[in-house]
Amino acid sequence: MRWSEAFIPTLRDDPADAEAISHKLLVRGGYIRQLMSGVYSMLPLGQRVRTKVMKVIVEEIDAIGGQEFLLPQLHPAAIWEKTGRIESMADIIMSFEDNKGGTVVLGPTHEEIFATVGTELTSYKQLPQLWYHIQTKFRDEARPKSGLLRVREFTMKDSYTFDVDFNGLDIQFDRHFEAYKRIFDRLGMDVVAVHASSGAMGGTASIEFMVRSDVGEDEVAACTACDYAANVETARSTLAPIVDPEDDVAIERFDTPDVRTIADLESFEGGAAATQQIKTLVYVLDGELALILLRGDHALQEQKLQDATGSIEMRPAQPDEIRGLLGADAGSLGAVKVENVTIHADSELRGRRSMTTGANENDVHVRGVDVERDIAVDEWIDLRTVEAGEECPECGGLLEIFPAIEVGHIFKLGTFYADKLGLSVLDENGKAIPIVMGSYGIGIERNMAASVEANHDDAGIVWPRDIAPYDVVITVVRPDDERSTEVSTMLYESLIADGVEVLLDDRKERPGVKFADAELIGIPLRVTIGPRGLDNGVVELVERKSGDKREIAIEDAASNVMEFLGAT
RNA sequence: CGGGACGUGGCGCAGCUUGGUAGCGCGCAUCGUUCGGGACGAUGAGGUCGCCGGUUCAAAUCCGGCCGUCCCGACCA
Incomplete structure (x- = not known):
């Protein structure tokens, strides 16, 4: 893409209504624009990142045997009544009346709908199954905030597993656990997996993946000595015993x-x-x-x-x-x-x-x-809230408490949905048994924002390779210089031919503006081409993350870019 | 839902107290000089001052209502 032809509306000033760093940077970098409270438009750069986040997730879920579906966003209210969640999730469910007078729910999640498809499962021989889709969710959050971190319309990858027993569920749950760790690693985030409350999901166990962040809305209690970590909603701790007087006192x-x-x-x-x-x-x-x-x-x-x-x-x-x-x-x-x-x-x-x-x-x-x-x-x-400084229930070490962003959540649902919606298969003996389900979610846009929270510096975003909107940006210092245009066009076309995603900054702007924009939008690698270097037969490679610069002979530029993209 | 703040060209803001018909910076357009870290000069385009109503000869400014957005809290798979 030539920058001169691209729609990348970068801003010099922070938007007035942004507080979180990811919110500021994604707006300033021309990735997103707000339409209304908790609802955002994805601009071209934002959509490229979003697509790449989904690609990473699809690769990892497919790798554990996932089959991709696409279930509807419009749901009949009746299904939500069957599980009772039209009540328990009433405050976030968005719904409307259609022209026939029926109530339609805008899906806030898809357990009910996947379970409905799952009623076609009839034999134990068909299990296990791992189904997923990536679909828009609607949740009327009372208070949207922090840009993409907490919104009312967003995309989620949600997978659902179907097994004959809890053993099978455990296996699928563990596979998701590992896949999720790989996903967050590729998205450039250090996550802690914590035991969490299953809340309104109606499940037996759940694990949240948390990224430490000042703008996080959850609180994690974690041991500084061992790997015990839990959402404070479920966290435990050991207290020094109190010895009361032995004698019997009267009231x-x-x-x-x-x-x-x-x-x-x-x-x-x-x-x-x-x-x-x-x-x-x-x-x-x-x-x-x-x-x-x-x-x-x-x-x-x-x-x-x-x-x-x-x-x-x-x-x-x-x-x-x-x-x-x-x-x-x-x-x-x-x-x-x-x-x-x-x-x-x-x-x-x-x-x-x-x-x-x-x-x-x-x-x-x-x-x-x-x-x-x-x-x-x-x-x-156990009803009390643990406090920082108390003893770890596992090892006796010190507990610390920090805010974190929930980037993923996996649930063992058990037979809740099978019971409510009638999911069962016949076992080897011809006896009907309920299907044991699990569900596993990752919010796409929230992960984009969380990744920015974890990967930025004073100049802007520093995207991890896998989700950067472009692999490399070629900054043409003097687009009116014939040699510069020639060399940069050659490199641009050569890289494209090799399958590299490259942004060619051919705008008639001053160099400082181009450098600043390239750093703001956070492309991992920059190739600077200008008369000064060309006089010596070189171009300059700059790594966004480290700021390291290298001068490379013109003819070696393409191979060095390829090497950088392949290696690091 | 409770508390607070805000709403004025694309973006960031001033003006409102003390009503007189809108201004600054950035951005944008044209021309010229510049050009390896957010240039300079000149000329110019662009605004129903969130909406509705009231007061007044006159409202961005005063009064009332509504809408919207953000922040804190409550809430939240």
Whole structure:
């Protein structure tokens, strides 16, 4: 492509509405333009990168036996009703009424639809299967942000596996795990695989692939000593045991005027350290009030609560609901002797005694609480959010917590969809068995952006070879110089003949503008051709990533470019 | 959904407090001089000031409503 004929609208200034680096650079580099909140147009450069990201993914998924499909974006609402996800995903599902009055869902993902095709599977002999497609998804995110990182319309590669049993699923899951690692490596990103919550996917296990980044929306807890890593939504840690006094103390009420918080009670005369307090929260789980108990200094991890209870709708209770249930306001709540409501307690409270908590009467607390003796706990579960600096549950090392971008997510779905949509095959004995499914997603545009977040410098983007929009840019310093034009045209045509994707910067611009643009858009290799070098019979090769420059004899230019592209 | 900010040529912004019919930088066009790191000079094109309504002799500016965009939070496979 000749730059003089290309549409590459680069910008000198950062766009006013961009915050994330990838957002700024992709807009400034002429890759994307916003149409509305969370919806972007791919310009030619952007589309070239997008295509290459998809190519990398297709290669790696095909390599583990994937078969490419293309399923529709328009779905009948009825299918989504069958799995109940029209409810559980209601806040992000986009839908409309067609001319016949039927509700049409714009697909936010494709488990239901692949499963529907999968109903044609009838025999165990047909399994396993690995199906995938690359298709547009629509999700009405409450708050799109950071350019391509969080949008409402995007492309996703999603694959689905079908197996006769969980053993088969494990194999396909592991293959995806390895394929995904290869994909992210080729996209130029260091990923950490973390255990995650399966959320609304209805699955049994899932792994997220995370790239450390300040603009990431997820938080990862990772051990600095071993390879334990988990989304904070599921992360565990080991705490130093607390030894409570052995003697049996009785419960004792005491007045605590104006004490409303854990901190208040800590500093209150006759109060208690946060570690000696019980924090009592009231939640509404699928319409039912429930008490949540944690140690005073611990924070509730809502995702853990949701996962452990299997509830779909979850929210903190309103003040009037709390008063109706316990007869006091938040700040004076406790679970001692409370009945007729489910009590979920964090495991760290188990066996604790001499604890202090609210008395369910404003301005009154009780001390001397023996958790197991005095509270009718229904369920002991892990509910707390881990903190940086705590001990790794695997090796005892230190945990750190950092923000990260979720670039991929793989799920063991199990038989959820088989049960809901009737997927089964006959086994060797002629007996119907449910098909065990897995699903595996990678967001294309998010990965483009995440790659930029991971691969840039002050001058602009530094694309990894596999997804750069062009392999090499030939910068013609003086397009009005006859020799320069001659040599650059020759090299341009020779490289094209060899299958190299080359951008020839033949614009009538000053050299500084051309250099700056080449660096902004991030082409891995630049060949600079100008009278100064040609006088000495050389052209200059500049590697974008390192900035390393080499002078090469004119006649060796093409072979050196080929070598660079083949080698590094 | 709660809180905050913003909306003025293609891009980035000023003007609004103290109403008088729009300006700067970049970019763009033409010409000339330049030319290995974002040149200079000259001339020029380009704007329903987000939309609707109100106040006023007069509204980018004041008032009301709406829409849109961004940021923080909530939410989020």
